[in-house]
Amino acid sequence: MNLEEDLRKETKKWLEKLKEKLREINGDKGFVDNIVAYSKDCEYFLEKSDLIRAFECVVWAWAWLEIGIEVGKVEVGTAHADKSQNR
Numbered sequence: 001m002n003l004e005e006d007l008r009k010e011t012k013k014w015l016e017k018l019k020e021k022l023r024e025i026n027g028d029k030g031f032v033d034n035i036v037a038y039s040k041d042c043e044y045f046l047e048k049s050d051l052i053r054a055f056e057c058v059v060w061a062w063a064w065l066e067i068g069i070e071v072g073k074v075e076v077g078t079a080h081a082d083k084s085q086n087r
Contacts (some may be wrong), residue, residue, distance in 0.1 A: 007051045014058045015042050021065060027074035035064045035074075 018039055025032060038061035045054035068074030 011055045018061055021076050024077050031068040031073045035061050
């Protein structure tokens with residue numbers, strides 16, 4: 001593999017893991033919206049083959065998720081029928 005292939009593979013791997021978490025995420029609307037926005041930006045940049053920006057976006061999405069969990073603004077694994085109640 002070359003650097004480009006490695007970066008694309010890692011970005012996709014972390015994006016897919018993030019998407020799994022997003023199915024179970026609940027919490028502060030601002031935090032959740034930022035996580036979702038960065039994940040969508042990652043997909044956009046992947047489509048454009050802008051791998052540096054795609055990787056940056058997935059890193060930022062994970063940062064927002066982890067910080068949100070740490071400060072109690074976001075919970076994972078608390079999915080329920082209508083997530084919008086707590087947003």
